[in-house]
Amino acid sequence: MSSYTPPLDDWRFVIEHVVDAPASWRELPAFADLDGETAAEVLAQAGRFAADVLAPLNGPGDRQGCRWSPDGGGTVRTPDGYPAAWQAFVDGGWPALACDPDVGGQGLPQLLNAAMFEMLVGANHAWTMYPGLLHGAYEAIKATATPELRERYLAKVVSGEWLATMNLTEPQAGSDLGLIRTRAEPVEPPPEGQPLANGAPVRISGNKIFISGGDQDMSANIVHLVLARLPGAPAGTRGLSLFLVPKWLPDAHGGLGRRNAAHCDGIEHKMGIHGSATSQMRFEQAEGWLLGQPGAGLGAMFLMMNSARLHVAMQGLAHLEAATQKALAYARERVQLRAPARPDDAGPASGADPIAWHPAMRRILLGLQAQTEGARVVAGWIGVLLDASEQHPDADRRQRAGDLVALLTPVAKAFLTDLGHRGADEALGVLGGYGYVHEYGIEQIVRDSRIAMIYEGTNEIQAIDLVMRKWLDTPRRMDALLDELRAEVTAAADRPELAVEAAALQRQVDALAEAGGHLQAARAHGPDAVLAVADDALAAVGWTLLCWAWLRSARCAERHPDAAVSARKRELARFGCTWLMDAQATRWSRLQQWQRPLPWLRC
């Protein structure tokens, strides 16, 4: 029941046939030597780790959970097998996959890192919470830390010897980080009128909650990245600075010295991801160091956050994939009632048919397949764009790729996690009563997947970010996306067999272009009416991306050597672009027509 099959074939299809990553790697000096074969081999190894090491720990870890003890400043024991799996991951060099070779990384594309994380989460979401922030922490430290702090911390984080956390949330400060109260006192105040210098030592005091991996027994040390306020800092987010606070203070030789006053006061009892230690942290004059400039904390944190948001988007894809696998496997085996029609290649009729043949199940299963495979294309495309935005030698190309990444990041985070959770919930229904018991593992995916819609910025916050900042404030980003979508319509123009799908995408392109005008007009009357439809706007963009992905997959699969792949991609495109896209009309019409504010609540 704990089985998980890494979607290696589909990743290879996406990488080589749909987004043609090898072609873009040839343009990026850092990856010029990488080819599809090598990439596939890396993913095959990562997939084996996910299936063989992590998947067997998934159900047991859920049932055992983490155990907290007040000893030693508050310590957490993760589920049996977690620390050993982490050691194996470190030994394999996996944490360093997409980090720079000059700090010990493997220098592979972010795309491959994203694909690897889909498989790790698909096999075991809770375990994968621990390395989930590693790449973001690496980015933040690399970008902000003094050479001395980088020397001391960066290689250990890259190797995975030490794990990292992100300390933002406080009881009163969730979506509103401006309300953060944690304080940082400089050990030596800066000269009058001077800002505190980067790397200056401080003492941190305050309480943080919902800190993933705030304590654990998997890595020798933990590097906390903490948002706090220096004395005299202005109210709101402009007064926030970022600090590095290790659990164990390094000694003079870079080993572990004294225990720092960064205490874990307890862990949350949650709906899911029971193996992930969601910690309550108490910093009591804990020793730390300023990262970057005072007041620049939020910007530095967003270096982590963008990486973290794409990581969470991969969680959504992972939940969809894992849930779809379980639903399909069950539906093929489970025999109940006669189906109203049977496939042409079915054997002789017996008393009852596989439920996969019943229309009520087919519509769910086809929907799950189409969403999973479409979402993987979207994720793969963002991965390619992310690498180009960081590595392309041409500044215009970097900028254009960066514009698309900025636009697509909130969409991917919110839309894919939404699909992941709702898809898992639908998949549970395929298993009926068996879906509701622990044994089949599907109800765990429903529970685990719910948090991805909340953390790293709730999906509602992503929608506001998309509509206000990424779309209406900077229309060139949406223009870039529209160009890409139109290019696909054009590319499919001479394929009569894809006319239905191309027409569907053309309708989305027209509606999307029009919606921008409507939203701008509505915004002129104040943000209230626009914000009321922000979630619809995000979903409308998300489904448009799936429409694009289905058409593109079907087109790119036409020349695929395996005729079954071509046929399957064509059928999923037809089903997705008709059946699943039906509901788009509702969203577009709401974006066009709903310009009154919502009523106030009476209760």
Add this chain to the structure above:
Amino acid sequence: MSSYTPPLDDWRFVIEHVVDAPASWRELPAFADLDGETAAEVLAQAGRFAADVLAPLNGPGDRQGCRWSPDGGGTVRTPDGYPAAWQAFVDGGWPALACDPDVGGQGLPQLLNAAMFEMLVGANHAWTMYPGLLHGAYEAIKATATPELRERYLAKVVSGEWLATMNLTEPQAGSDLGLIRTRAEPVEPPPEGQPLANGAPVRISGNKIFISGGDQDMSANIVHLVLARLPGAPAGTRGLSLFLVPKWLPDAHGGLGRRNAAHCDGIEHKMGIHGSATSQMRFEQAEGWLLGQPGAGLGAMFLMMNSARLHVAMQGLAHLEAATQKALAYARERVQLRAPARPDDAGPASGADPIAWHPAMRRILLGLQAQTEGARVVAGWIGVLLDASEQHPDADRRQRAGDLVALLTPVAKAFLTDLGHRGADEALGVLGGYGYVHEYGIEQIVRDSRIAMIYEGTNEIQAIDLVMRKWLDTPRRMDALLDELRAEVTAAADRPELAVEAAALQRQVDALAEAGGHLQAARAHGPDAVLAVADDALAAVGWTLLCWAWLRSARCAERHPDAAVSARKRELARFGCTWLMDAQATRWSRLQQWQRPLPWLRC
């Protein structure tokens, strides 16, 4: 955090103002003396029991769960406090609320029983599983048992001294009861060529799974109603008969005698309703008695099932209500970020506003309120119809009410449980990270509510029942519903302030009438295409009922003495009939256009 407020005011509004139950009671001799005041007092007492006795057991029962032991033929200990709460419920006479006075019941309307069960489930779903089948078992025994068996069992079930179970599912037989294998051997074979007589003793052997309350420590005895096959019975559902199998065999004086060979072999570990013992039952030559005629088991079981399905519909409403309460309470208190607009009566601005003022939360909260209050009207209407279908002195009126109940039962079961689970999931999002931890109780509602979409016939099975049997096979039922809907449009015709809502309902009526024709036409090509859209059809009818409920509530609230109630019902109607009904267009168009079969799965 365990607080639950019984929705007494809204129930009174529904009963007295919207469905005007007192007027229909005056037509039914059994309830001719009942008035709104008395009914409200009954519900107030039931609400107090729910809030004071059951709600405090809800969170602790979830965390403690049931404990199974192999001793004594397999025994279950329910969570602490469950047995005492059951005794208090029995002492209050609540199990007998809607049972006939001549077997010790209180003879109150089914409507009040339904309203009571909404509150019990809203306070504690898991506990309420134990009496959940009581009324259905009472109906089945009353309708089928010999006088001797009725004498022995009925009063004890009515009083709640003994609880009842429904034993249908087997490992290979879920939605497909025709695959049931449990056998019943007559103690004395009937004379050649004669059927086994009603009440004849048998020995039952076989395995049943997912049996709610298969064992428990709340009632002195348990009455299992078991579907099984007599020797020589035909395959499929026509070969099923119903049997009564007590856990303890009554002694000669009606007390408890020997333990029967009805063993509880274990309980399931589930996503939710941890306090409910979902049992694996093993009957090993257990002593039982035939209920009704051989081969009539499924029909007899459906006497329970219809009652059980309405009960499950009330669970959906209960989850919506409880989740909405938690989301609203949190959203009023939780202060994050400045809202883009503030209500007119807001005080002076501070740094951050209640999240209830933010559009992204208002749309969710308004949706939850509108769905909850609309669903309660639909539930109340079915309750009134159910009583009329059983008690009206005029046969034509009984038949018409019965037609509507038959049509609305699968809709209510599937649609309300769907709203309940999805609504709870949305409400969790309002609480953000706090929604994901056990403490606030909302994640428990999400977990508990999922099963209601599965048991007593999955929601997909309800949709098939609705479309094939209740709608297309017997069009007069849908004609009766259309008449009722049109009457509401007519009643609102002279209210210009409700013109938007009336027009929305008129559109639904037209679309519903048209959809019937399309479905009949599609069915002519075989059932496959119709079954593919059965879930859409059910949802379309469900949302149409809400549209009707919102309009009717707003109209009936116009003369309400409390102006705040009038204003609130009018605003929810406007929001529901515009914002929430937007998505109906998608469903109607699918019902009209999707006449191709779904593709087959390739995987």
